[in-house]
Amino acid sequence: MNKIPLEKLDIDVYHETLESGLDIFVVKKENSNNTKASLFTKYGAEIEEFVPRGETKMRKFPLGIAHFLEHQMFNMEDGSVPFDVFSNNGASCNAYTNYKITNYYFSGVNNVLDNIEYLLKYVGMPYFTKESVQKEKGIIVEEAKMYENDVYTKIYDKINANTYKESPRKFNVIGMVKDIKKTTEQDLMDCYNTFYHPSNMVLLVVGNVEAVDVIEIARKSKLNQNHKNDTYQKIKIKKIKEPKEVVREKEIVKLAVEIPKVYISYKIYIDNYSDLEKEKIGRYINFILDSKFGRTSLFSEQIKEDQVVKTGIDLSHGQEGDYYVITIGAETALYDEFIKRVLKEMSDFMITNEEFERKKKKLLSSYIDISDDIFDLYGFTLFEIQKFGTISDNAYTKVKNYSYAEMKEMIKKINLRNRTILIVEKED
């Protein structure tokens, strides 16, 4: 078991990899009543085609199957309902699927070790029948329709469809109704057997628990025991060649909105960098965007004073697969003016040394209080594990060492030419 002290936080993380390959991270927060634990598989909606375990050829699966599988995992052979089991133990559980992972989690103050044991049990025991799969289709179709009611989900889907040409990211995580309907229990089992192998999974526990107890429970779990003698097999996933260009540079759509909206998205290829460099680039881009469009920016002040935008600027950015995607949006009838001003601001994608130091201080200050709340701590550690496969013991120093000269050098190399603009007008 490795101990990783988290710098400046008075928190230690304990890490162990079991015989089966299951990675365990226990983040010990002594003064916490609550515990959050999650078991996730590195399998999300961006994986569409792969070689199923025990087979030799690539096979394509229905879109949205990772999410469908997440729903089915709550079906237990003994008739127990995971929601009820956690709830009886004074905890609440749930799960989500995104493009990268499927994550099963709970949080609660009582019977934490029993809950961890049950989490490993229910995610480790697939039980799908024709009936259960059929029943779930109705629920998932209703879930898909719930999102279709939401105009912002439609906009998000549209931006993705205009950004990605080949990647499954051009579709939403749930998939289309036709895909949901054609999913079979055998498809689900093949995905399960391939991706829910412990060597592809991580158990993360944040709270006042002893790491040795958690590791002991995980070691005894069927998920570990059933696979402890397996030879490691790398999962072969079809590498999708996503072009650097966007699909469409501009689209105007009509939706049920009261006020028109506009979104300018930049698709920046970053796969030629190491994970550490990718993290740094992300931070530097964040510094620049925050300085240029955030609450402290002259741009934000001016655009509101001129009444081009009334409520504010929507800013989102993050790494999505091999790309870093930035979206700058607003609700405005004067969208042409907004686009003109954003493009002008983006044409000089740099800030002053003073602005850089301000944003660095902001990031360092925000890091210090992560340990105030187990959910923040959980978010931070989950992010680190996903990004680096482990949790850094020098997150504070890493930021402290960021330099203006390095930022300038790195930002100079990124390409901001690939962008797509979405304008949402009011339906007639």
Added chain:
Amino acid sequence: MEYTKIKTMAYNLHFIKTDKFKRNYFKINFKFPLTKEGITYGNLLSSIMNNSSNKYHKAREIALKLEDLYVAYYSVNNLVLGTDQVLSLTGTVLRDEYTEPGNEEEMIKLLQEIIFHPFIQDEGFDSKTFKITKERLKESIDIQDENPNSYANNRFIEEFFYDSVARYHGPGYIEDLNDVDGKKLYDFYQKILRSSIVDIFICGNVDIKKYEEWFKKYFPINTVKKEQPSPFIKHKKLRKRAKIIRDQRDVKQCILKIGVKFDSLDEYERKYIAPLYAYILGGGSDSLMFSVLREKHSLCYYCSASYNLIKSALTMQAGINYDNIKKSISLIKKLMKEIENGNFDDDKIDKYQIIVRASRKELLDSAPDLIGLYQTKEYFNIDIGKEFENNLSKLTKKMVIDFAKKVKIDTIYTLEGVEHNE
């Protein structure tokens, strides 16, 4: 953790002292009786206070100041709590030991600036700031109908709470917005300062004496206020037969809302039995609605029931396909009947007690939640500690069955798609 309440002539100071957090958290509440136009005015005022003051004329200057205080934060919000309205400032700052000496006091001075020194010109709010804020609020009011859930909710509360102030929409009203100018809003602001009940909550590892002095020094509140009447919503008349409202718009999934009101519950029923009833009917994944509507009949992805203590009302909701509306309503009615007949597992009471105890324990991990708990105690006299535990453990199945006889549907609202596609 230790709670101390200090009453001064002008305001109450509530200290929740704990060494769990590196930040200190504040909530400063000005409470006054709710009116319809007060909602719009309060929204305007909170927005102006979030974006300007006499010293910092622009939002950007405030944002820079907050960053200088090692990412301090504050937000002024206009809250509706029963028959009361609260202009509420929440804030947080990293303690001096993690930043530099004077950081905390600087934050208190900033809060003073925001609350007591607005940007005023010619006895009204600065006209440019006022105009921008007014336009922003107009857009927020216009935009609320974009989201079918918010549209359905507004329509439902208008019909369901037709005879009380609970029917008002949170963002406010265009007619009230058109009616207000910088001068009128300044009068409204001054009245709030003059006649509100003021409560200040501070949570963190604070030196109580020091904070007492700071508030005395920086917060010039001097008026003595009278206590206000009960903040609980009272319903003048309950419907004998349920009112059915069917709205139509272009939605893929229908939204169903069912409302039940109560006019004669005693305190124990309001605080303990009604929430338990809501939990059994639709309080979570092991509720009757979830297991029957979603798991047994695959009718929906979400469905729930919740009880609102302040409004004395129970609301059930679900997102369902058009063809299944009637079936869903009839199933919910059937489930209500089942509870009345005692056809639910005896262990539901134990489970509810476990969940409520656990969630109370969870609150201790979060400063904003702790402040929320003591705020609810102050305004609505909820039980805390031993009193809460004693009352919670008294719950029985018979109490739920007796209560169920009082549950009568008042309003059924559906937002249906224009075309009934799948």
